[in-house]
Amino acid sequence: MRKPALLIIDVQKGLDDPSLGKRNNEYAETNIALLLSEWRNQELAIIHIQHCSIEPNSLLRPELPGNAFKDEAKPLHGEIQFRKSVNSAFVDTELEKYLRENKISSLVIVGLTTDHCVSATTRMASDLGFSVTLINDATAAFERKGYNGILYSAEDIHEINLVSLDGEFCVVRSTEEILREIA
Amino acid sequence: MRKPALLIIDVQKGLDDPSLGKRNNEYAETNIALLLSEWRNQELAIIHIQHCSIEPNSLLRPELPGNAFKDEAKPLHGEIQFRKSVNSAFVDTELEKYLRENKISSLVIVGLTTDHCVSATTRMASDLGFSVTLINDATAAFERKGYNGILYSAEDIHEINLVSLDGEFCVVRSTEEILREIA
Numbered sequence: 001m002r003k004p005a006l007l008i009i010d011v012q013k014g015l016d017d018p019s020l021g022k023r024n025n026e027y028a029e030t031n032i033a034l035l036l037s038e039w040r041n042q043e044l045a046i047i048h049i050q051h052c053s054i055e056p057n058s059l060l061r062p063e064l065p066g067n068a069f070k071d072e073a074k075p076l077h078g079e080i081q082f083r084k085s086v087n088s089a090f091v092d093t094e095l096e097k098y099l100r101e102n103k104i105s106s107l108v109i110v111g112l113t114t115d116h117c118v119s120a121t122t123r124m125a126s127d128l129g130f131s132v133t134l135i136n137d138a139t140a141a142f143e144r145k146g147y148n149g150i151l152y153s154a155e156d157i158h159e160i161n162l163v164s165l166d167g168e169f170c171v172v173r174s175t176e177e178i179l180r181e182i183a
Numbered sequence: 184m185r186k187p188a189l190l191i192i193d194v195q196k197g198l199d200d201p202s203l204g205k206r207n208n209e210y211a212e213t214n215i216a217l218l219l220s221e222w223r224n225q226e227l228a229i230i231h232i233q234h235c236s237i238e239p240n241s242l243l244r245p246e247l248p249g250n251a252f253k254d255e256a257k258p259l260h261g262e263i264q265f266r267k268s269v270n271s272a273f274v275d276t277e278l279e280k281y282l283r284e285n286k287i288s289s290l291v292i293v294g295l296t297t298d299h300c301v302s303a304t305t306r307m308a309s310d311l312g313f314s315v316t317l318i319n320d321a322t323a324a325f326e327r328k329g330y331n332g333i334l335y336s337a338e339d340i341h342e343i344n345l346v347s348l349d350g351e352f353c354v355v356r357s358t359e360e361i362l363r364e365i366a
Contacts, residue, residue, distance in 0.1 A: 086309075086310040087306060087309075087310050087351070087352070088306065088307065088310045091307075091310040091311060115347035116347070116351055119302075119306070119347070120306045120307075120310065120352075123270060123271065123302070123303045123306060123307075124271065124274075124303075124306075124307065126269075126270070127269040127270050127271045127274040127303065128274060136330075144346050144347070146342065146345070146346035146349065147319075147345070147346065147349045147350075147354075147355045148342070148346075150342075150346075152343055152346055156339075156343060157343055157346070157347060159329065159331070159333075160335060160339060160340055160343040160344070161343070161344070161347060162329070162330070163327050163329040163330065163331075163333075163335055163340070164298035164299070164302070164327065164340060164344060166329065166330045167330075168270070168299055169270070169303075171330075172330045
């Protein structure tokens with residue numbers, strides 16, 4: 001069976017902005033760099049997703065420095081990249097077409113943020129029939145103040161979003177576990 | 184501006200099965216019935232989504248009694264229905280085409296379950312450009328045991344999933360609030 005493609009979502013500098021509040025998993029980018037390195041070593045498929053927002057106040061608008069990839073997730077020349085402007089990497093992009101044409105049926109998903117673009121992309125990947133492994137320590141969430149006025153911690157948001165995805169849309173694994181599995 | 188369509192997701196008898204564990208919002212179906220009644224009174228667009236699972240052990244397979252709509256959400260003759268087999272009501276259905284052809288740009292979403300089909304459909308509706316209001320007391324979640332072994336309450340799963348959706352994919356409102364808004 002063919003090994004999965006690594007799908008890296010929105011690991012971009014704008015997401016370091018302090019206005020976003022507290023984040024969990026400070027080592028997520030280090031883990032993403034480890035996974036990227038292993039995928040490159042084994043010459044497995046790698047797909048970079050870059051968020052190019054069209055929202056007026058977004059830190060990820062294409063003309064802003066925040067749009068740039070973080071150093072840990074910079075694509076090498078020739079690696080596949082898709083740009084998106086909404087949460088799911090499958091909406092208004094050629095990602096699905098690319099996966100089908102290249103007979104890629106399973107994905108390892110990492111990136112930012114767990115409850116927004118990562119969850120939306122994981123859900124849609126699964127609904128479209130792809131098999132997804134989501135890496136719990138190579139994704140991260142920010143704290144959020146709810147519509148109910150309560151402040152939810154980044155860790156609680158991250159964990160519960162993963163629990164809702166696991167088993168229904170993906171299997172959740174750690175960086176260490178997936179590195180062992182694809183070795 | 185045209186009033187929103189009511190999109191009712193998976194309010195089906197199979198989701199009453201005790202094997203699913205504890206649920207929150209026991210009055211969600213009563214609220215759905217209230218909303219449905221008001222949408223009918225005002226002759227606004229109503230769309231029923233029925234999950235027709237192809238999973239071997241699902242309670243919502245088309246040939247099982249659990250596939251039937253609950254009494255509170257039974258479509259009337261002539262009301263629009265779409266059948267789906269994955270979480271998002273937009274995947275492998277004519278829902279998007281129907282909304283575009285009928286120039287429906289905003290949706291009020293209710294149904295089951297908050298963190299699976301409701302979240303997946305809300306996310307995709309928003310990513311496709313529709314404006315979504317999600318009703319917090321006309322949706323519900325079940326408790327879940329996480330991949331980490333921890334049991335998360337239905338209420339925590341429900342609330343945090345709504346917090347992750349609110350502001351990014353939808354606005355969260357109560358049944359009372361939306362009834363007032365569309366009056």
